[in-house]
Amino acid sequence: MRLPMFEYAEAKSAAEACGMLADAGPDAALIAGGTDLLVRMKRGLERPARVVSIRRLRGGLPAVARDGARLALHPLATMAELAADPLLEHACGNVAAGARAVGSPLVRNLATLGGNLASARPCADTAPPLLSWDARVRLQSASGEHSVPLDDFFTGPGASALRRDELLTAVEIELPAGSSGSAFLKLGQRAALEIAIASAAVRLTLDRPGGTILAARVALGSVAPVPLRARAAEDLLLGRVPNEDLIREAGEAAAREARPIDDLRASAAYRREMVAVLVRRALTAALERAGGGR
Numbered sequence: 001m002r003l004p005m006f007e008y009a010e011a012k013s014a015a016e017a018c019g020m021l022a023d024a025g026p027d028a029a030l031i032a033g034g035t036d037l038l039v040r041m042k043r044g045l046e047r048p049a050r051v052v053s054i055r056r057l058r059g060g061l062p063a064v065a066r067d068g069a070r071l072a073l074h075p076l077a078t079m080a081e082l083a084a085d086p087l088l089e090h091a092c093g094n095v096a097a098g099a100r101a102v103g104s105p106l107v108r109n110l111a112t113l114g115g116n117l118a119s120a121r122p123c124a125d126t127a128p129p130l131l132s133w134d135a136r137v138r139l140q141s142a143s144g145e146h147s148v149p150l151d152d153f154f155t156g157p158g159a160s161a162l163r164r165d166e167l168l169t170a171v172e173i174e175l176p177a178g179s180s181g182s183a184f185l186k187l188g189q190r191a192a193l194e195i196a197i198a199s200a201a202v203r204l205t206l207d208r209p210g211g212t213i214l215a216a217r218v219a220l221g222s223v224a225p226v227p228l229r230a231r232a233a234e235d236l237l238l239g240r241v242p243n244e245d246l247i248r249e250a251g252e253a254a255a256r257e258a259r260p261i262d263d264l265r266a267s268a269a270y271r272r273e274m275v276a277v278l279v280r281r282a283l284t285a286a287l288e289r290a291g292g293g294r
């Protein structure tokens with residue numbers, strides 16, 4: 001598989017990248033780590049005439065920055081950086097776990113957060129953890145900037161609210177008050193270099209350690225056309241003091257909400273069964289981390 005011919009340009013600022021996209025129209029594509037785009041170009045699935053690199057737009061900024069309760073993740077942060085970031089591990093451990101689950105060390109050294117979200121694959125490993133924290137993404141174009149809840153961002157396999165002329169410039173999380181714990185679990189056929197058969201990310205926020213659930217988020221990967229919030233499972237947990245039965249019921253509710261398909265890697269029925277198991281185990285781990293362990 002050979003790469004087709006294309007023109008290459010390096011943007012020196014976000015504004016310049018937006019200008020280049022606006023000028024080139026639908027024939028241009030952004031490239032960050034290239035682990036998704038270059039594979040798609042080699043397979044002939046994308047044929048941009050112009051490729052605009054945003055690799056140098058980081059400008060020495062950290063992968064993760066915290067300002068009070070607000071966490072900002074840089075879209076050019078690599079999976080390797082996020083996986084090892086102590087701030088992220090402490091505040092939103094399941095996002096770091098999602099980054100650790102991507103590909104192999106080689107892939108994680110190149111793959112960026114922005115690219116993982118912009119690719120909008122149902123199996124994107126950072127998507128369910130970020131959904132569990134109600135993350136928002138900032139999008140910039142030549143005509144301005146706006147922010148979108150990640151929950152509204154994914155619209156279909158490979159499709160999102162991101163326009164062809166827009167740049168994803170930040171991923172933001174407002175950390176909730178209370179005592180939170182989170183977890184991410186991914187099921188694959190192998191331990192590494194594996195696209196998820198199913199994944200689950202959960203976050204529980206308790207009013208106090210051992211107390212009532214103030215907020216519950218259950219997000220699923222690879223079991224629907226988009227990374228999916230399991231809202232019935234979340235509603236079941238809200239306002240309750242968690243116990244084993246409740247956690248099992250929430251796992252079963254999440255499995256009913258999944259919309260899996262049969263493919264080469266697994267059947268829809270197996271995926272649905274695994275959602276119940278992954279959600280139950282993830283909720284148990286998150287509860288312990290939130291200080292509500294039994």
Ligand SMILES: Cc1cc2nc3c(=O)[nH]c(=O)nc-3n(C[C@H](O)[C@H](O)[C@H](O)COP(=O)(O)OP(=O)(O)OC[C@H]3O[C@@H](n4cnc5c(N)ncnc54)[C@H](O)[C@@H]3O)c2cc1C
Pocket residue numbers: 029030031032033034035036037038039054075076101102103104107110111112113114115116117118119123124125126162166167168169193194195196
């Ligand atoms: C061998 C292999 C294994 C993999 N395993 C996994 C895995 O286990 N889990 C997983 O989730 N993914 C996996 N991937 C997919 C891929 O590595 C990730 O999705 C990666 O995070 C993409 O980031 P990137 O920087 O390489 O994106 P790129 O390839 O540079 O870009 C991907 C797309 O996003 C757009 N884009 C990139 N950055 C921005 C931005 N800031 N604003 C707007 N658009 C942008 C590009 O235009 C392009 O359309 C794997 C890939 C390979 C090759």
